[in-house]
Amino acid sequence: MSSTEAPSYPVDARNRVKRRHDRGFYDHDTVHRLLDAAVLCHVAYVVDGLPYCTPTLFWREGTTLYWHGSSASRMLRNLSDGQPACLTVTHFDSLVLARCGFNHSADYRSVMAFGEARLITDAAEKRRALVMMVDRFFPDRTAGLRASTDQEIKATSVVAMEIERASAKIRARGVVDDDEDYELPIYAERLPVRTVIGAPEPCPRLMPGVQRPEKLGGYRDGRLLEDALAEAHAAAYGG
Amino acid sequence: MSSTEAPSYPVDARNRVKRRHDRGFYDHDTVHRLLDAAVLCHVAYVVDGLPYCTPTLFWREGTTLYWHGSSASRMLRNLSDGQPACLTVTHFDSLVLARCGFNHSADYRSVMAFGEARLITDAAEKRRALVMMVDRFFPDRTAGLRASTDQEIKATSVVAMEIERASAKIRARGVVDDDEDYELPIYAERLPVRTVIGAPEPCPRLMPGVQRPEKLGGYRDGRLLEDALAEAHAAAYGG
Numbered sequence: 275m276s277s278t279e280a281p282s283y284p285v286d287a288r289n290r291v292k293r294r295h296d297r298g299f300y301d302h303d304t305v306h307r308l309l310d311a312a313v314l315c316h317v318a319y320v321v322d323g324l325p326y327c328t329p330t331l332f333w334r335e336g337t338t339l340y341w342h343g344s345s346a347s348r349m350l351r352n353l354s355d356g357q358p359a360c361l362t363v364t365h366f367d368s369l370v371l372a373r374c375g376f377n378h379s380a381d382y383r384s385v386m387a388f389g390e391a392r393l394i395t396d397a398a399e400k401r402r403a404l405v406m407m408v409d410r411f412f413p414d415r416t417a418g419l420r421a422s423t424d425q426e427i428k429a430t431s432v433v434a435m436e437i438e439r440a441s442a443k444i445r446a447r448g449v450v451d452d453d454e455d456y457e458l459p460i461y462a463e464r465l466p467v468r469t470v471i472g473a474p475e476p477c478p479r480l481m482p483g484v485q486r487p488e489k490l491g492g493y494r495d496g497r498l499l500e501d502a503l504a505e506a507h508a509a510a511y512g513g
Numbered sequence: 514m515s516s517t518e519a520p521s522y523p524v525d526a527r528n529r530v531k532r533r534h535d536r537g538f539y540d541h542d543t544v545h546r547l548l549d550a551a552v553l554c555h556v557a558y559v560v561d562g563l564p565y566c567t568p569t570l571f572w573r574e575g576t577t578l579y580w581h582g583s584s585a586s587r588m589l590r591n592l593s594d595g596q597p598a599c600l601t602v603t604h605f606d607s608l609v610l611a612r613c614g615f616n617h618s619a620d621y622r623s624v625m626a627f628g629e630a631r632l633i634t635d636a637a638e639k640r641r642a643l644v645m646m647v648d649r650f651f652p653d654r655t656a657g658l659r660a661s662t663d664q665e666i667k668a669t670s671v672v673a674m675e676i677e678r679a680s681a682k683i684r685a686r687g688v689v690d691d692d693e694d695y696e697l698p699i700y701a702e703r704l705p706v707r708t709v710i711g712a713p714e715p716c717p718r719l720m721p722g723v724q725r726p727e728k729l730g731g732y733r734d735g736r737l738l739e740d741a742l743a744e745a746h747a748a749a750y751g752g
Contacts, residue, residue: 316568316601316603318555318558318565318566319557320559320562320563320564323559324527324559324627325597325598325599326625327555327556327625328601328625329601329623358562358564359564360563362555364555366552366708369552369732371651371729373658373659374659374660374661375658375665376662376668378646382553382568404614405614408617411608415610416614418699418700419612419613420612420694420699422614422615423615429615430615448714449716451716451718456718458659459720459722460657460723461715461716461719461725462716463715464714464716465710465713465714466710466713466714468708472704472706473705474705475702475704476702477688477700477701479695480700481695481697484698484699484700486700487700490610490700490702
């Protein structure tokens, strides 16, 4: 994952994985793969010197991240003019029960992306972003929807952030104990965790004869959410 | 959920749910229930004026939140002396596909908690926190583990944050379209998402005869992670 030829994000004090640097990756491929397998992120930003951490839906296009919210929200009112932000995505994979407290851990895959958030003000850019906000997750869906009104477009803000720095951090080791501890009669395990899709629940007020579009077929009962999201991203952007 | 008698966190500009205030809750019961059903949080903090958003494991005791990390980590080096932090937990419950782009949404339950993080330096307080860091998730487990060494205790930092402000935000509505849009021949659905436990994977190097403790029985294949976590919290703290 760290070919010298593969494009990579620059590394400095801000994004270098300091603790357990063996778990750190900076190449576009690793960072983007983890981002594209998620729909939920947490964005940190600063207002009057104080930190806020807001969960929101997001997506990636090239090396730009997009997220949205109400034009009235605190987050968007404070991220509109090129303010620094940190967008973090975490895939939680397991709890790890070891033979001593210190080696208890978790498997996870996370990305921290740094940049300056800017409110999209250009009308054409915003209209396109609002399409991708739906179509990135549900390819080609917007074309079949009731068209957005001017008021709806006005009420929705979209923020764009060019990724200036990013790092991925991955632990996928399960139980790792000190050598001598393996001889102790203590139970240890990896407890896997996964985030899955349930059975789709059609709106009870569907008009007669309206069927689930085939293009939603990737979102099916029991499938890993991250697999469906990655597949949809590839379909939307030609991955 | 908002009885006048139930204890509640104070509300001010920092934690008031501005957007969709009908989704906001401030009572201890709602806030704590969502916190205790999680193991992963995202902590926002400020270093040199710049925001960081770090995923980490955490737990609640009363109105205090605890999280840990390496003593060498950037987050802990910068949160040691009463610095402001925002700890956020999000339970992601569904993607909502509506009949227009604007009404596409998600069901979720989130908490933002604000306070000042302080590094635990008192030896007895730290030792107790390191026990609960394991026993909060796996009740009574520490008693059966190899005891922590002084070096291990030194290498682990625990941060405590008294919750000064907190808000919970909940959307649990599924598809909600504009009245006139229900007559359109457009497919809409709620796509549920859940985070579940998989089959436990015992360490392949267990000593002969070592069995899975009965007290881990709450963590079983197919169960919602949040249910097992809430149950373990109640067992550890007498909920």
